[in-house]
Each structure stands twice: as C-alpha cells, then as structure tokens.
Amino acid sequence: MSAPPRVRFAPSPTGALHIGGARAALYNWLVARKAGGSMVLRIEDTDRERSTPENVEQILDALQWLGIDWDEGPISQVERSGRHRQVLDDLLARGLAYRTAATAEDVKVYKREHGDAVGYRGEPSADGEGAVRLRVPEHELVVHDLVRGDTTFRPEHLDEPVVARADGTALYNFAVAVDDHDAAITHVIRGEDHLSNTPKQLLVYAALGAEPPAFAHLPLLHGHDGKKLSKRHGAASVQELRAAGYLPAAIRNYIALLGWGDTDAETLIATDDLIERFELSRVSRNPARFDEPKLRWMNGRYLRELSLDELTAELERFTGRDGLRPGVEISAEKIQTLADFWPLAGFLYDGPVDDPKARKKWLAAAEHREALTDARAALADVEPFTVEAIDAALRDVVAARGTKAKDVFQPVRVAVAGTAASPGLFESLAVLGREEALSRIDVALRAPA
RNA sequence: GCCGCUAUCGUCCAGGGGACUAGGACGCCGCCCUCUCACGGCGGAAACCCGGGUUCGAAUCCCGGUAGCGGUACCA
Numbered sequence: 001m002s003a004p005p006r007v008r009f010a011p012s013p014t015g016a017l018h019i020g021g022a023r024a025a026l027y028n029w030l031v032a033r034k035a036g037g038s039m040v041l042r043i044e045d046t047d048r049e050r051s052t053p054e055n056v057e058q059i060l061d062a063l064q065w066l067g068i069d070w071d072e073g074p075i076s077q078v079e080r081s082g083r084h085r086q087v088l089d090d091l092l093a094r095g096l097a098y099r100t101a102a103t104a105e106d107v108k109v110y111k112r113e114h115g116d117a118v119g120y121r122g123e124p125s126a127d128g129e130g131a132v133r134l135r136v137p138e139h140e141l142v143v144h145d146l147v148r149g150d151t152t153f154r155p156e157h158l159d160e161p162v163v164a165r166a167d168g169t170a171l172y173n174f175a176v177a178v179d180d181h182d183a184a185i186t187h188v189i190r191g192e193d194h195l196s197n198t199p200k201q202l203l204v205y206a207a208l209g210a211e212p213p214a215f216a217h218l219p220l221l222h223g224h225d226g227k228k229l230s231k232r233h234g235a236a237s238v239q240e241l242r243a244a245g246y247l248p249a250a251i252r253n254y255i256a257l258l259g260w261g262d263t264d265a266e267t268l269i270a271t272d273d274l275i276e277r278f279e280l281s282r283v284s285r286n287p288a289r290f291d292e293p294k295l296r297w298m299n300g301r302y303l304r305e306l307s308l309d310e311l312t313a314e315l316e317r318f319t320g321r322d323g324l325r326p327g328v329e330i331s332a333e334k335i336q337t338l339a340d341f342w343p344l345a346g347f348l349y350d351g352p353v354d355d356p357k358a359r360k361k362w363l364a365a366a367e368h369r370e371a372l373t374d375a376r377a378a379l380a381d382v383e384p385f386t387v388e389a390i391d392a393a394l395r396d397v398v399a400a401r402g403t404k405a406k407d408v409f410q411p412v413r414v415a416v417a418g419t420a421a422s423p424g425l426f427e428s429l430a431v432l433g434r435e436e437a438l439s440r441i442d443v444a445l446r447a448p449a
Numbered sequence: 450g451c452c453g454c455u456a457u458c459g460u461c462c463a464g465g466g467g468a469c470u471a472g473g474a475c476g477c478c479g480c481c482c483u484c485u486c487a488c489g490g491c492g493g494a495a496a497c498c499c500g501g502g503u504u505c506g507a508a509u510c511c512c513g514g515u516a517g518c519g520g521u522a523c524c525a
Contacts, residue, residue: 012525047524104522116451116521131523148454157452165523172525196453196520219455220518254461257474261462267474284462287518291460294475304488334487344486394484409484421486 005037005186009063009070010077010176012044013055016237017062019290020191020221023255027218028189029068030256030278040183041073046175048078062238067248067271072183077175080182084170087178087208088132088163096207097134097163101125107159120159132164134174134203141199146187146216147283153199161200173197177204180213189216189280192287216280219259219287236290245318245339250299258288268301300336308332315341321349330427345423348431352418352440359414363444368411371401375412376441385434390426415444 007028011021032039041063045051060074091097102122110120122133141153163174170178180188181204195217205212223236241251249271256274257267260283269277303311312328318338327345335341347353362368378393398408413425416437422428429437 010525014525044525050524111451118451133523151453153452159521162523167523169523171523176525191519192454193519194525197525217454222518257461259461263463264473267462286455288462289460291475294461297475300488331487333489336487340487391484398484405484413485417485419485423486425484 003186005031005035006040006184007032007037007187007189008040008042008180008183008185009068010042010044010179010190011059012047012050013052013059014047014050015055016239017059019236019238019241019255021059022062022066022068022238022251023221023258024190024218025063025066025068026252026255027216027260027278027280027283028187029070030275031187031189031280032071033275034278037186038071039069040075040185041070042075042077042179042183043073044077044172044176046077046170046172058239062242065242065248066238066251068252075179077179080175080179081169083182084164084175084178085168088168088170088174091134091207092132094207095135097132098122098124099128099130099166100133101130102133117157119155119157122160129166131162131166132168133160134163134200134207136160136203137206141202143195143198143202143215145195146214146280148195148217148285151195151198158199161203163204173200174204177201178208181205181208181210185213187214187216187280189218192217192220216283219284221258222287222289236292241295243339245337245341246295246299247302247314247338250295250302253302254295254298258290259284268298296336303335303337304333314338323349326431327423330423330431334423344421347417347419347422348428352414352416352444355414355419358418358420359447362410362414362420363447367403368407369445371397371403371408372411372415372441372445374401375408376438376445379429379434379437379441382434385430387424387426387430390429394426411444412441416440 009025009028011017011025017025029039031037041060043051043056043059045056056074063070088097092099100122102120106122107120110122111118119136121136136155136158138155141155141158143151143153145151161173162171164170198215198217202212238251252271252274253269256269256278260278262277262279262282264277306314308325308329311332312325315328315338316322316324319342324341327348328341331341331345334344363372374397375394378397379390382389382393394408394412395405398405401408409425410420413422413428414420416428416432432440
C-alpha cells in the first residue's frame with residue numbers, strides 16, 4: 001500500500017485557462033480524488049513580465065466553475081523566492097552551480113564551434129557575478145514516465161541550464177523542482193511540452209539529494225487545424241466555453257476523453273465514474289484535437305439529463321431573464337447548449353424575430369396569407385386554448401383547405417415566431433396565449449406582402 | 450540545425466502476434482418519425498503512414514524512412 005498521492009496543478013498566469021490546462025488540472029484532480037490524495041494549486045508567476053493578478057483570478061474562477069477543487073494553495077511561486085535563493089546559495093557553495101557572464105550569444109558561438117549536438121559547458125565569471133548555471137553530470141538522465149515509459153537523455157546533449165537570473169531570481173526549471181520537492185509532490189502530471197525540460201529538473205532534484213517524483217506527461221491538445229492550441233492560438237479558454245453555454249459536467253466528460261479512454265466503450269461518463277475509472281497508465285501518447293461538434297453533442301446529452309427545474313435555473317442564470325419555465329418546457333429537447341435557447345425560444349418573450357427570408361417564403365404568397373387568415377379564425381374559436389385543441393383546430397384548417405400541413409403551419413409559425421424554425425407550433429401558441437398569438441397574426445396580416 | 454516525443458476511420462477513443470470481415474462515439478450520407486428545427490430509431494461510407502526485418506503468421510514486435518508535434522529563453 002503506497003501513500004496517498006500528492007499532485008499539483010501549476011498554471012502560469014500569463015493568460016486565461018485554456019482547455020489544455022483544464023485537462024491537465026482535471027487529470028491531476030482525478031488522480032488525487034481517486035486515491036484519496038491531495039491536490040496542490042501553485043501559481044507559477046515567476047515570469048514577472050507577463051503574469052497578472054487578473055489572470056490569477058480568471059484561472060481560479062475557471063477552475064471553480066469547472067468543479068475542480070484543490071486542497072492546498074493557491075501558493076505563489078514568487079513568494080517562495082527566499083527559499084529559492086537559499087537553495088541557490090547552497091548549490092553555489094557546493095560547486096554544483098556557478099555564476100557566469102555567458103550570454104545566449106556565447107552559447108550560440110559555443111555550438112558553432114562544437115556542433116549543435118554538443119551541450120554548452122561554461123566557466124565561472126571572474127567577479128562572481130552573472131546568471132547561475134547548473135553543472136551537468138556525466139551520467140544519463142532518465143525520465144520514468146507513467147504514460148510514455150522511460151526517456152533517456154544523454155548528458156553530452158544537455159546545455160548547462162540557467163537556473164537563476166543575475167539578480168538571483170529563480171527561473172522556471174529550478175523553481176518547479178524546488179517547490180515540488182518542498183511540497184512533497186509524488187506525481188507531476190503536466191503537458192508533454194515539459195518533457196524536454198524534465199532532465200533539467202532532475203538535475204535539481206539530484207542537487208537537492210532528493211528522489212524525483214513520478215512523472216506523467218500528457219499529449220498536447222491541438223486546435224482543429226492541427227496546430228498547437230495555446231492562449232494565442234485556437235482560443236478555447238474555459239471562460240469562452242462557459243459563455244458558449246457548455247455545462248461543467250459535459251466539459252469534464254469531454255476533456256477526460258481527450259487523451260484517455262478505457263477498454264469500456266462508454267462515451268458518456270459521469271464524473272464519479274471518471275474518478276473511479278481514470279488510470280494514468282491508460283493515457284494516450286498521441287496529441288488530440290479539440291473537436292467542438294462532439295462537445296456540443298455531449299453537452300446536449302447532459303442538458304437533457306437535467307430536470308426542467310434545473311434546466312430552467314441554468315437558463316435563467318445564463319440569459320439573465322426569468323419566467324422562462326414555459327419556454328424551457330417546449331424547447332429542452334431542441335437545444336445543445338445554453339446559448340441555443342434564446343435564439344430558438346426568445347420570440348416567446350420578446351416578440352417575433354426579424355427574418356426576411358422566412359417572411360418572403362411563407363407570408364408573401366396569396367395562398368399562405370389565406371391560410372393564415374383561416375388559421376386566425378380557427379384560433380379565435382379554439383376552446384380551451386390548449387395544445388391538443390390548437391392541434392385539432394389547425395389540422396381542421398389543413399383539411400378544409402386541402403393543402404399540405406406545412407402550408408398552414410409555416411405561415412402561422414413565421415407570423416408568431418418571425419422565423420421558420422421554432423419549438424412545436426401548437427406548444428408555442430399555447431405558451432403565447434390566444435390574445436398574443438392573434439395579435440401577432442394580425443400584425444403579420446397587415447404587413448405588406 | 451540539434452535533442453526528444455508520436456504515428457488505427459475526417460476527429461476522439463478501443464484492439465495490440467492468429468478470435469480483425471479492425472470495434473464504439475462525434476461528424477457525414479440515406480431512411481424512419483414529423484408542423485419547422487431538433488431529439489430519437491435504423492442503415493451506410495470511412496482507418497492500421499511507407500519500406501525492410503523477425504515469425505508458420507504482423508495493424509500488433511524490431512530497424513530505417515517519412516510526416517506531425519514539442520523543446521532548443523537570464524518564458525512558463
């Protein structure tokens with residue numbers, strides 16, 4: 001029996017949380033929740049140029065909205081600079097690191113002389129000033145990865161990495177390793193873009209005299225064009241998905257499947273089952289593409305699992321309107337996202353929408369205007385004004401006119417909804433009520449053909 | 450360039466030496482349902498990157514090529 005895992009999610013606040021970060025957070029969370037471990041949230045804000053408090057807020061907010069919680073933190077990496085400096089001094093004192101005046105340009109020159117495959121080896125500066133580089137040992141560095149197996153890095157290929165700026169502030173590869181070690185992290189689960197950095201971090205662990213944690217590098221997520229999905233490219237931030245009307249549960253299910261799958265063919269997996277079934281060893285090694293149509297479909301399934309009360313509450317929160325229940329009842333099975341609702345059913349509340357093409361097609365011909373007139377007359381007499389009675393009355397009109405059903409129904413639909421697609425016609429009319437329905441038809445009839 | 454990772458339908462995920470006539474889901478196409486749009490049901494098209502090797506047998510193992518991706522910062 002091994003100790004409960006301690007995982008961490010460590011975003012850098014240089015932008016919004018995008019879907020790739022969300023997935024990394026989710027996988028960490030699943031590992032922690034499955035085994036009764038804990039999840040640490042750390043903000044990697046050592047990039048002082050690009051990190052902002054607003055981004056930190058956004059990320060925390062996105063995580064909470066997604067339903068991914070954490071047990072410790074958020075801890076700020078910059079606030080640990082004292083500890084970083086202390087470790088740095090120790091490494092310097094022990095000769096495992098050295099200060100150097102060498103610049104990136106000097107490294108290039110070195111490569112030109114020794115070949116691209118040869119790792120940079122520098123000399124300490126005479127005055128003891130400059131950036132801090134780590135010494136690289138002679139032995140191979142192997143990353144034991146839970147998803148991709150062992151990856152071996154030969155030391156001669158590795159540049160001596162810069163771990164701190166000349167002013168003594170820590171750089172990423174150094175700070176992560178120190179912080180993960182101090183936090184007793186057992187599993188580092190992050191994107192594959194960090195795989196090449198891992199040997200540098202291994203160096204830090206070795207210098208610390210510590211056992212490195214287990215690593216799990218997740219395949220990257222790409223946009224639909226096959227290119228890397230990032231803050232600047234392809235978007236898909238959690239906030240955007242939220243604004244697009246997706247449910248957290250659906251997003252969790254969808255992104256869990258982006259890079260992971262078990263032998264069971266199930267596609268719809270509730271979060272509790274995800275926790276139970278998730279296995280790092282079954283994470284895919286191939287990059288995946290974010291496919292929004294599939295998320296849409298999945299979201300529709302989750303939407304339809306909600307009770308009408310729950311759906312109404314979601315929709316009222318989403319649209320900022322209330323009294324939506326009647327409209328929700330008749331549109332629930334027609335929407336895939338919360339954002340789909342208003343374009344479909346908003347006419348019930350705000351009047352017919354303006355769709356010239358629909359008017360031209362269904363309200364211009366004399367035949368349609370006559371049908372609408374007949375329907376108006378029938379509707380005026382329907383008693384009670386219920387779905388069933390409206391249904392019967394309008395079908396009587398169809399029968400009397402001897403036309404196809406749609407030649408009566410569509411003009412009525414366009415008259416009351418303004419457009420050719422809507423929830424069920426009879427249901428819509430019943431929701432509107434006789435008075436409102438007749439008045440909309442009258443307006444349509446008065447409008448010039 | 451160098452270092453590294455990856456390679457099954459358009460996309461995601463299964464399968465992983467003979468059970469493969471390669472499975473499921475999204476999407477797509479057709480049909481059914483139907484007042485529109487959806488939902489739902491049924492059916493269909495659609496993939497093992499290429500070349501060698503190992504083996505009685507390879508999509509599955511090995512090597513090479515190719516392609517894609519990542520890293521190559523005093524960013525994270």
